[in-house]
Amino acid sequence: MDIFEKVLNRFGPIGKYRDQGEGYYFFPKLEGELSNKMMFMGKERLVWSLNNYLGLGNHPEVRKADAEAAKEWGLAYPMGARMMSGHTKYHEQLEQELADYVGRETSFLLNYGYQGMVSVIDAMVDRKDVIVYDSEAHACILDGMRLHIGKRFVYPHNDIANFEKQLSRAKKITDQSGGGILVITEGVYGMSGGLGDLKAICKLKEKFEFRLLVDDAHGFGTMGPTGAGTDEHFGVQDQVDLYFGTFAKAMAGIGGFIASNKEIIRYLKYNLRSQIYAKALPMPMVIGALKRLDMIRSGSEQRDKLWTIVNALQKGLRDKGFNLGDTGSPVTPVILAGGVPEATQITFDLREKYNIFCSIVAYPVVPKGVILLRLIPTAVHTLEDVDYTIKAFSDIKEKLDKGEYSEGGMKGVVVE
Numbered sequence: 237m238d239i240f241e242k243v244l245n246r247f248g249p250i251g252k253y254r255d256q257g258e259g260y261y262f263f264p265k266l267e268g269e270l271s272n273k274m275m276f277m278g279k280e281r282l283v284w285s286l287n288n289y290l291g292l293g294n295h296p297e298v299r300k301a302d303a304e305a306a307k308e309w310g311l312a313y314p315m316g317a318r319m320m321s322g323h324t325k326y327h328e329q330l331e332q333e334l335a336d337y338v339g340r341e342t343s344f345l346l347n348y349g350y351q352g353m354v355s356v357i358d359a360m361v362d363r364k365d366v367i368v369y370d371s372e373a374h375a376c377i378l379d380g381m382r383l384h385i386g387k388r389f390v391y392p393h394n395d396i397a398n399f400e401k402q403l404s405r406a407k408k409i410t411d412q413s414g415g416g417i418l419v420i421t422e423g424v425y426g427m428s429g430g431l432g433d434l435k436a437i438c439k440l441k442e443k444f445e446f447r448l449l450v451d452d453a454h455g456f457g458t459m460g461p462t463g464a465g466t467d468e469h470f471g472v473q474d475q476v477d478l479y480f481g482t483f484a485k486a487m488a489g490i491g492g493f494i495a496s497n498k499e500i501i502r503y504l505k506y507n508l509r510s511q512i513y514a515k516a517l518p519m520p521m522v523i524g525a526l527k528r529l530d531m532i533r534s535g536s537e538q539r540d541k542l543w544t545i546v547n548a549l550q551k552g553l554r555d556k557g558f559n560l561g562d563t564g565s566p567v568t569p570v571i572l573a574g575g576v577p578e579a580t581q582i583t584f585d586l587r588e589k590y591n592i593f594c595s596i597v598a599y600p601v602v603p604k605g606v607i608l609l610r611l612i613p614t615a616v617h618t619l620e621d622v623d624y625t626i627k628a629f630s631d632i633k634e635k636l637d638k639g640e641y642s643e644g645g646m647k648g649v650v651v652e
């Protein structure tokens with residue numbers, strides 16, 4: 237069969253809805269300045285869909301630092317991969333400052349969090365090793381594991397009894413093979429906002445002698461007393477062997493890092509294929525990240541603002557009877573019952589009647605019959621935004637309960 241013909245016949249689980257949904261549900265264009273209110277299809281909407289947690293994305297000081305760095309260095313510098321010709325003292329400085337902030341000896345920059353994570357997993361394990369991971373692991377963790385030729389065992393999300401069972405299975409294998417165990421979890425799960433049960437996981441370290449890799453994409457900058465992450469929140473920084481953060485969320489930039497002890501980072505520097513065989517982060521990204529880190533580190537003002545909004549939103553929604561699942565982070569999922577037709581019609585109603593833009597997740601990303609409206613509060617939202625949204629959501633829920641979204645009549649994706 238012709239490869240082109242094959243893929244065009246399938247188009248994938250989301251792509252099959254492209255004709256009805258493109259431009260509105262998929263690939264929507266949010267225009268104007270990054271903020272709590274942005275333009276969508278020519279109208280101003282209240283946006284709860286950006287991981288700009290601390291509001292740094294459009295902060296004047298950040299914009300200034302980005303612009304000055306771009307003016308001074310351009311986007312080309314440095315040319316080449318770090319190992320060959322793209323290394324600079326600024327990259328090194330950022331690595332050390334990130335490590336100091338998250339309480340590790342040192343760190344190594346990643347051009348994208350996603351690719352970096354794939355490479356970290358690839359570099360850490362070989363055929364004798366076993367990976368044990370949480371069933372809700374992010375796609376970058378799953379893709380990293382695709383490269384792993386040894387065994388892997390999954391445990392149901394945060395199910396510690398089952399986790400222990402999987403560790404026992406893993407240990408049996410590594411006792412024979414002479415390999416080791418790598419456990420991978422997230423700090424904050426980006427869809428549900430639930431926290432990886434790092435305390436319980438770490439308690440089993442001694443018994444099973446595993447190494448722990450934590451993807452803290454959503455926790456870095458938002459969780460813990462100083463914002464240093466979910467492991468700081470739980471007080472287990474010294475037990476997390478490899479700490480991964482991205483710049484794509486609280487840092488409102490691009491890139492990421494992996495932090496650990498000096499020897500391991502030295503090993504990774506020479507073995508992370510996504511960094512050895514790819515161009516270094518451009519200078520404005522590095523200088524811009526230094527500025528962002530400085531702001532995150534030196535003041536809690538943005539974090540306090542974020543948590544004021546998070547607490548007001550989550551309390552307000554809970555008081556109105558909404559199910560927010562087990563979120564323990566800023567990520568605020570509103571869980572409703574319904575299928576794809578209801579999900580798309582609710583999204584449409586929220587956008588067109590209430591001018592609220594939020595992300596919606598339905599089957600197959602969540603189980604059949606569940607709709608998840610995901611709200612991401614940020615430091616640039618206001619308490620008025622929160623009140624308005626809670627009222628709108630109460631309206632939506634009333635209509636859903638009355639069955640107003642189960643029939644057609646409103647613009648929505650037609651599902652066969």
Ligand SMILES: Cc1ncc(COP(=O)(O)O)c(C=O)c1O
Binds near residue numbers: 353422
């Ligand atoms: C949990 C998690 N890990 C990794 C990534 C990938 O990071 P990046 O956007 O830097 O590639 C994301 C999304 O951005 C994420 O949510």
